[in-house]
Amino acid sequence: MTSFPAALSAAADRVEARLQAEIATLPPSVVRDAMAYAARGGKKLRGFLVLESARLHGIAPEQAVAAAAAIEAIHAYSLVHDDLPAMDDDDLRRGQPTVHVKWDEATAILTGDALQTLAFGLLARPDAAPTDAGRLTLLATLAHASGGAGMVLGQALDIAAETAATPLDLDAITALQAGKTGALIEWSACAGARMAGADPAALIAYAQALGLAFQIADDLLDIEGDIALAGKRLQKDEKAGKATFVSLLGIDGAKARARDLVAQAQDALAPYSADADILRQAAQFVIARKG
Template sequence: MDGFPERLASVAAEIEARLDALLPTGDAVADAMRWGTLGGGKRLRGFLVVESAALFDVPRDRALNAAAAVECLHAYSLVHDDLPCMDDDDLRRGRPTVHRQWDEATAVLAGDALQTEAFAILAAPATHPSGDVRAALVAALAAASGQKGMVGGQAMDIAAETAGRALTLEEITALQALKTGALIRFSVEAGAILGEADEAARTALRDYADALGLAFQIRDDLLDVEGDEDLAGKALHKDAEAGKATFVSLLGVEGARSQAEALVCQAVSHMSQFREAARPLVEAARFTLARQS
């Protein structure tokens, strides 16, 4: 992965600049939106948008707009996840969560506004001149983030916790494919949509994303057990304290690590048709196993 951290950081800086230009200013909600979105994070989802778009020679400006939209959507989910009615976290990316920096009502409104901002960015002509492509992006993000995607996965997680029932490995896999994997899948697919790619290319990217998303979540579970809170920028060990079933609790540390490694190998294999052009996506998959936050 020589050079990959630098490439990731360089793309993240481009996405950060685009977000800074696109996000509103002027009142408490706007300030909270910016607090919850800017100034931290690897921008891995945005990176996946940019690099998948590069496979199809999509102009950089269009890819950066779509990447910014994904990061707004992701930020909304984090702002809401941190609320007392959800995960009740005080720290995110090494600083106070939005509801701690302001209040719960402002955090709810900021999250709502970030969600709608994501769709406004995708619907803008600057993201793509074709209305059909913009509509496809909006529809795909809606599917990934709604009741049959990220929100549905979160609802399954809450229902299990409320019932005090430990999920099976099959159930956790299905849950995380929605809660974490759906937005990662959209991030990878967005480049193919922008590039109006053929179905064979889209299938390969979807298969890559599905394996990557699950490996990403397994690494999250491992970090919750053995990670460093200073590097993670948030509280760890919460799953174990809550008695939640995770990939680590069901497979053990070594079993979970082995499963993540196998999934990364699968993800890499799906990129073979793109040859050298897919190297950034291959390295992104391998980075999943090494990340500390």
């Protein structure tokens, strides 16, 4: 059996190639250059989850890679806009200047916009899912997961928290995270079931635990991480006095909670037996990663 790191790396290469190929179909412009730049690198964990959940449902990567590229385009757009001065005001991303630093704010706004458009365009491609019905289900669920009921809602809650009189409590942080990070991870992990018209319940349970573990790990990296590995300004949340899982649970409490969630994610995959071992390893990986 393939190991998780090998599967992740193969998926990352495949998804990045598909995404860059789609960007390359656009007419030359500064926005196209900035899109290619913003889509480069990263772990491509979300794209991997799409391909792996597709495989679990008997769908080959060639029949699902455009959906995997689509979720990475959504993720890339959200990072470009998140990094803007009016949002998180970050100048480094994956160790490189952010788009508005390398170009300018207007280019960064348009680049994020066009990456989102590209994501939805990818879902109409024949290699997004084996059937028209599958493509339309992916479309409807991605719009729900990434818009004003999902990722953007989480970002809006995050911004509201910054000016709130009192720090968020654990329930509020969990709700915020469910939108901001969780919704895209859940969509990715469920994509294969949705392409196949199968029940996504087990993958939803897996993804919800995984998404929360992922965010806790991110908060821990933010405190403990090494700037060279994580490639972004660290301890930012701490400096901003923002409530995080770590500030609410403590470092040891947050680590224990992340371990529980990983076990929960792995248990949720019981219906898939040994076929889901790579997804089980993926859950372990999110709390062991260093960047």
